[in-house]
Every structure is written in structure tokens, then in C-alpha cells.
Amino acid sequence: xxxxxxxxxxxxPAGVTLPIYMDNHATTPVDPRVLEEMLPYFKGTFGNAxxxxxxxxxxxxxxxxxxxxxxxxxxxxxxxxxxxxxGATESDNLAIKGVAEMYREKGNHIITCVTxxxxxLDTCKRLEKYGYRxxxxxxxxxxxxxxxxxxxAMDDKTxxxxxxxxxxxIGVLQPVEEIGKLCHEKGVLFHSDATQAIGKVPVNVTKQNxxxxxxxxxxxxxxxxxxxxxxxxxxxxxxxxxxxxxxGHERGMRSGxxxxxxxVGLGKACDIAMNEMPQESCRLAGxxxxxxxKILAGLDDAYINGSKEHRLPGNLNMSFLYVEGESLLMxxxxxxxxxxxxxxSATLEPSYVLKALGLGDDLAHSSIRFGLGRFNTEAEVDYxxxxxxxxxxxxxxxxxxxxxxxxxxxxxxxxWQVETH
Amino acid sequence: xxxxDKVLDHYTNPRNVGSFDKASPEVGTGLVGAPECGxxxxxxxxxxxxxxxxxxxxxxxFGCGSAIASSSLATEWVKGKTVDEALGIKxxxxxxxxxxxxxxxxxxxxxxxxxxxxIGDWKKKNGATSPAPAAAEAKA
Numbered sequence: 001x002x003x004x005x006x007x008x009x010x011x012x013p014a015g016v017t018l019p020i021y022m023d024n025h026a027t028t029p030v031d032p033r034v035l036e037e038m039l040p041y042f043k044g045t046f047g048n049a050x051x052x053x054x055x056x057x058x059x060x061x062x063x064x065x066x067x068x069x070x071x072x073x074x075x076x077x078x079x080x081x082x083x084x085x086x087g088a089t090e091s092d093n094l095a096i097k098g099v100a101e102m103y104r105e106k107g108n109h110i111i112t113c114v115t116x117x118x119x120x121l122d123t124c125k126r127l128e129k130y131g132y133r134x135x136x137x138x139x140x141x142x143x144x145x146x147x148x149x150x151x152x153a154m155d156d157k158t159x160x161x162x163x164x165x166x167x168x169x170i171g172v173l174q175p176v177e178e179i180g181k182l183c184h185e186k187g188v189l190f191h192s193d194a195t196q197a198i199g200k201v202p203v204n205v206t207k208q209n210x211x212x213x214x215x216x217x218x219x220x221x222x223x224x225x226x227x228x229x230x231x232x233x234x235x236x237x238x239x240x241x242x243x244x245x246x247x248g249h250e251r252g253m254r255s256g257x258x259x260x261x262x263x264v265g266l267g268k269a270c271d272i273a274m275n276e277m278p279q280e281s282c283r284l285a286g287x288x289x290x291x292x293x294k295i296l297a298g299l300d301d302a303y304i305n306g307s308k309e310h311r312l313p314g315n316l317n318m319s320f321l322y323v324e325g326e327s328l329l330m331x332x333x334x335x336x337x338x339x340x341x342x343x344x345s346a347t348l349e350p351s352y353v354l355k356a357l358g359l360g361d362d363l364a365h366s367s368i369r370f371g372l373g374r375f376n377t378e379a380e381v382d383y384x385x386x387x388x389x390x391x392x393x394x395x396x397x398x399x400x401x402x403x404x405x406x407x408x409x410x411x412x413x414x415x416w417q418v419e420t421h
Numbered sequence: 422x423x424x425x426d427k428v429l430d431h432y433t434n435p436r437n438v439g440s441f442d443k444a445s446p447e448v449g450t451g452l453v454g455a456p457e458c459g460x461x462x463x464x465x466x467x468x469x470x471x472x473x474x475x476x477x478x479x480x481x482x483f484g485c486g487s488a489i490a491s492s493s494l495a496t497e498w499v500k501g502k503t504v505d506e507a508l509g510i511k512x513x514x515x516x517x518x519x520x521x522x523x524x525x526x527x528x529x530x531x532x533x534x535x536x537x538x539x540i541g542d543w544k545k546k547n548g549a550t551s552p553a554p555a556a557a558e559a560k561a
Binding site for chain 2: 398399402
């Protein structure tokens, strides 16, 4: 990506370095403290954690076990309940396929939700091919599932409910405690993909009745390529069939030499989150609200997608009527955010999450997702708000839809001339 | 996905943004695409009735950078051509000029459709026969 200053629109004010990164749901920068913690494991402490017979192995193992404790502590679990994987996608696969295979005799029905990440949805689709029945619960306008819908969907063949803790696009927080309670009452296992929630909102697997939980390092200022899966050992004891064979590492659940530096990084990221989450979440919510309020004050026809109340502190997903998302991103090319527009997806389909909220295509195409994080500042928020307002106004001048709306035309009644190509 | 310099140029400095009076007999208006698809282009031409030369053109587009660039380019290209000459503008020419990647080719197709629609509208208003509908042949 070009960092040519002439491509940047406008001069940034003091305290703002371009480009600005505000896409922390896609990934996060590695916290310098995390990197510091990892480095020795690329250098002198390079041993294989499974080498039982020499100091190189023991020291690597120590690093791994400390990380395991740190991950467990952050989520209210015990170290034995944490296994390390290559990331949340693998964790989701292991959780869902692992339960499906292990509990096949008990039943073949899985319940999930339409707004899940593809790592969950595609895994469920694959299981459907193998003869499992999957119910995809709808969401309400605010993005939350209705617990009554879940209750009604459960039957005596249900073996797993998998609902994400926080949504990556619209940031909404599902009522996990209530979902978990319902699952426990019915004797059904509850898995939650907590990738976007860990380190941002309080997560406690006991209090929130979660049996299996996916964690990703690179969404919480850790490195890419490593994650974890929490697997409950008591009340009930969860058993998973492994999806990777070869050596029996991680209590037989996940074979393969451990990514020691990565794991150490994940542990440190969890440790930092443990200590700093309350203040950080508060600060981010303040920044997010500031961004939201400035934009809403400067523009008409701008809408927030998803529950305003049950939401990640750093997330803001907005639609700007009459303006298409990718063209907006182009206009703020010195700011990194993302869009639910079809033009920004490889498949030219608009965001299925936004569609699930009942958003019309015009609003889905016009959406922008802001993901504020640890390293964003107030000065950056002010600059971004101003750039968004200016660019949306400029694009509305270019928009035939805005023109038609101003003329009083009801766009929903127009017969659009669409050629079939 | 990196944008070509030409696409960026048209986006930052779009040519001929605006509107003509739709009701004027000299004006042909083409409105193509749909909000559901994420692309709507309005292209208008002002034609000299004697010479049939397109003397001016304006556009407005709801769509991505490539869509905006394609329609902006279209307004530049039609100016100075007769309506029949303008019908010869192919989406593949737009793709080449803007260096559009495969995933953005449909934007150029829409721009070609917009030109045809505008000319068709003008011809209808001025008693001439509409141009042949855009063929269903592969455009990419």
C-alpha cells in the first residue's frame, strides 16, 4: 500500500500520524510488551516444549505452562482446561467437529446462529453434508438472538449450541449467560466463539455457563497464528474428538509441536488484558462514543447497525445512506476501516450479518465498520470523524440516489433498470 | 486491492459531475443499475439536434471507486462524438483505460449500459429508433 503523502487527503493535525489504523476487529498490532516476552523463545529458549529430557525442552515448557495459566486466569478457568491451537478458526473447527464426532450416539442436532463467523458457519455446513442437522437461529433487528427461539429449537437430539460471544462486524454481545444456563438445564453443550470478546469485556466460563470457548491471539494484541480452546473438565466434563492426529499433544486433543513463541505471546496478551481491561474498555467506549456523536452531529441519514447497548466498547458500525461503502473507503484512504459493501468482498455479496439484521441492500452497501483499539487516540478520532463527514458529503454530491431523494422520490418504489449480465 | 492511478484520479477529480434538465428535448438520460447491487449510474447527454453530436455530458454515480471512474470516463469519451459513434464505446475499452481488475469489470459494463440508455432515451424523445438493446454476448 502506498504511503506516498500526496495520496493522503489533507494535512493531519498535530498528534496524528497517517495512515491511521482503526480496523482492530480484523487484526491488532502486537503490543510491544508481548513482542518482548516472545523474543527469547526465538533465540536462546528455542526448545521443543515436548522434549522431556533436556533443559531446552523444560524451559520451553515452562514458558508454555505460564501462558496456559495466564489464559485460564483471564477467563476464570483452570490451566488444564486450556489447549493451544493455530487460532480461533481451528478452535471453532475442533470444538464443533470434536463434539459432533464424540457425541454422535447421543444426537446429531446442532444449533447456531446466522450471524456467526464463517469459521463456525462453514464448519456447520460441512457437518450437514455428513448427516448432521443444523438449525441457524435468526437474530432480531438489534443483532441479538431471542432465547425463546433457542429454547424452541432444542430437541432430544441436540448435542451442541454454538453462539458467538461478540460479533466481529457489528460488535453486539449475545446474552451468553442466559444461553449457557438454558443449555445446562437441557444437558446440551454450549460453545462460544469469544474471539472478539476476550480482553475487551469480562469473560468467565463458570459464571457464564460456557463449556467450550475459542480464543484468538491476534485480536487482542498478540501474534497471528496462535489461539486457544477452553474445554471444560467439570460439570460437565467435555470430551472432544481430535481433528488433527499425530503425537497426542494437548491431552490428545491437538497434535503438533507447540508454537512456543506464539503461545508465550498469547499468554502475555492475556496477562496484560487481565490487568488493563477495565480502564481500557472504559477509554475505548469513550472514544467510540465521541466518534459516533461527532459523525451523527455532522451528517443526516447516518445509522448505527446493531444494538447500541449490548456492544463491544470499541466497535461502531454505521451506514451512510446514498453513499456506497467502498467509495467511502477510497475517500478516506489514509484511514484503515472496513465495509459491509459487496464491492469490498471477494464474492460481491453484501455483508450477511447486516442482511440478517434486516438491513436493506442499500444500507448494507453503505456500511463502515470502525474498530477502535489500544493504540487509537482522541486526536485520531477527531480527524477520522471530520474526514468521514467531508467524504460522505462529497460523495452525496456525486450520488444519483441522494439527488432523487432530495427531489422527493421514494427510492423503494423506483423500477430499476438492471440488465442481466 | 490497489487502485490504478487513473481510477484514483477520476475519483479524486471526477469530470462532469452534475445534472441536466431531464425534460429538455436535447437531453438524453440513462439510469442503470440498482441500489441492491451496490451500483447506480445516471448518465446524461446533451445532443446538438442538427449534427447529432454530443456536446456535453454529466453523470452521477452511487458505487465503488471503479464505478465512479468508469462513468466519469464515459462522460469524457462521449463528448464530441455523434450519438452513433458513442454507441461504439465498449466496456473493454474502459477496462483497458482504467486498468480494472477482473472483479471490477462489471462496473465498466454498467457504464457502457448507461451510455446506451442515455442515447436510447434521447433517440426516443427525438423520434429516432432506439439503439439495439445491449447484446447478451459476454462482455468481459
